[in-house]
Amino acid sequence: MFTLKKLKKYKTMAFSYTPGLKVSEKELIVRRRMLPLKGEVLVRNEDQVNSEDIIARTLLPGKIEIINVANKMGIDQGDVPSAMIKKEGEFVHKGQTIAESKSLFGLFKSHATANFSGTIESVSSVTGQVILRGAPQSIEINAYLKGTVIEIIPDLGIAIESWGTLIQGIFGIGGETSGKITMASNSPDQIIDESVISQEYRGKIIVGGSLVTGNALKLASQLGVRGIVVGGFDDQDLRDFLGYDLGVAITGHENLGVTVIATEGFGKINMAPRTFELLRQNQGQLASINGTTQIRAGVIRPEVIIPSTASKKDVFVQPKGLNVGTSVRIIRNPYFGQLGTVKDLPMESSILDSGSKARVVLIQLDNDNRPVLVPRANVEIIEDND
Numbered sequence: 001m002f003t004l005k006k007l008k009k010y011k012t013m014a015f016s017y018t019p020g021l022k023v024s025e026k027e028l029i030v031r032r033r034m035l036p037l038k039g040e041v042l043v044r045n046e047d048q049v050n051s052e053d054i055i056a057r058t059l060l061p062g063k064i065e066i067i068n069v070a071n072k073m074g075i076d077q078g079d080v081p082s083a084m085i086k087k088e089g090e091f092v093h094k095g096q097t098i099a100e101s102k103s104l105f106g107l108f109k110s111h112a113t114a115n116f117s118g119t120i121e122s123v124s125s126v127t128g129q130v131i132l133r134g135a136p137q138s139i140e141i142n143a144y145l146k147g148t149v150i151e152i153i154p155d156l157g158i159a160i161e162s163w164g165t166l167i168q169g170i171f172g173i174g175g176e177t178s179g180k181i182t183m184a185s186n187s188p189d190q191i192i193d194e195s196v197i198s199q200e201y202r203g204k205i206i207v208g209g210s211l212v213t214g215n216a217l218k219l220a221s222q223l224g225v226r227g228i229v230v231g232g233f234d235d236q237d238l239r240d241f242l243g244y245d246l247g248v249a250i251t252g253h254e255n256l257g258v259t260v261i262a263t264e265g266f267g268k269i270n271m272a273p274r275t276f277e278l279l280r281q282n283q284g285q286l287a288s289i290n291g292t293t294q295i296r297a298g299v300i301r302p303e304v305i306i307p308s309t310a311s312k313k314d315v316f317v318q319p320k321g322l323n324v325g326t327s328v329r330i331i332r333n334p335y336f337g338q339l340g341t342v343k344d345l346p347m348e349s350s351i352l353d354s355g356s357k358a359r360v361v362l363i364q365l366d367n368d369n370r371p372v373l374v375p376r377a378n379v380e381i382i383e384d385n386d
Contacts, residue, residue: 070128172302252292
């Protein structure tokens with residue numbers, strides 16, 4: 001287990017570390033599952049949980065409506081309390097009269113009604129306003145990850161630990177979901193179009209090759225496909241599928257019915273052979289995926305987690321440094337998304353095409369015989385913790 005003592009030891013190690021994109025067959029995975037506010041935790045420490053098990057719940061306060069009763073009824077603010085038919089703490093239904101007054105010798109009546117069902121929270125003789133609060137909303141969170149509860153955060157949530165395969169992608173959309181891994185491609189270079197998507201993939205997480213088309217995304221959503229993991233997708237197809245331009249801050253909140261993860265980048269890019277093979281080996285296994293992506297400070301990667309029955313205990317895997325022979329991916333143009341191997345790490349800074357100076361790395365691209373020189377900040381390590 002990743003302990004504080006080991007963390008302190010790790011921090012004292014001197015090596016050049018570049019953030020990595022994990023593609024690991026054996027990884028100790030820990031995820032925290034937290035309520036947005038205090039509620040009830042439904043499991044205990046060391047419990048075994050499945051991905052869809054509800055582990056905590058709470059009630060969110062209902063929406064409020066401020067009804068200006070004095071204005072609606074044409075009466076003084078101080079007369080509002082005596083005009084109320086419904087009192088503080090009483091429940092009212094949508095359209096029900098909450099206040100009523102008579103005028104002009106009692107021949108005419110004015111009244112105020114509730115715009116939705118809820119409880120009268122307060123009545124003010126100063127403002128002449130009534131606050132109506134709707135019913136509280138029940139919020140439940142599931143485990144997301146099949147594993148063991150290793151920590152209880154009182155009234156808020158838990159931490160879950162599991163050994164398994166972890167594959168991080170470059171970019172994703174859609175939130176958390178789970179389903180069985182199903183291969184929809186025979187090779188990493190195959191394109192997934194609408195002719196490939198069928199009813200048999202309903203409730204599954206399908207694995208593609210180099211690209212998924214916009215029409216395939218739409219059909220997958222309609223048929224109830226849980227998720228798609230593929231090498232890349234076209235930005236215009238994605239825009240058409242969403243119906244709007246995607247913001248740059250964070251994804252994962254899109255209500256699409258299907259979660260999509262690109263393991264390599266935008267455009268037609270073959271899925272890395274190792275990634276494709278790991279997914280193929282796990283065909284039929286239950287996986288948890290999350291398309292949430294944040295590309296600025298506090299980077300969040302989309303992920304595929306496939307829990308296993310591994311029983312290793314208290315193993316610490318040291319993060320890899322950037323060394324000759326390290327597998328990397330380039331994350332900036334003009335070589336964005338390309339894979340390669342580090343050939344050299346010059347100690348001196350180099351002058352870039354932009355005129356600025358930076359430390360660089362010489363990379364032998366997998367699909368090209370010529371090595372390329374790129375800034376170290378423009379690469380990420382493909383971590384293999386097997």
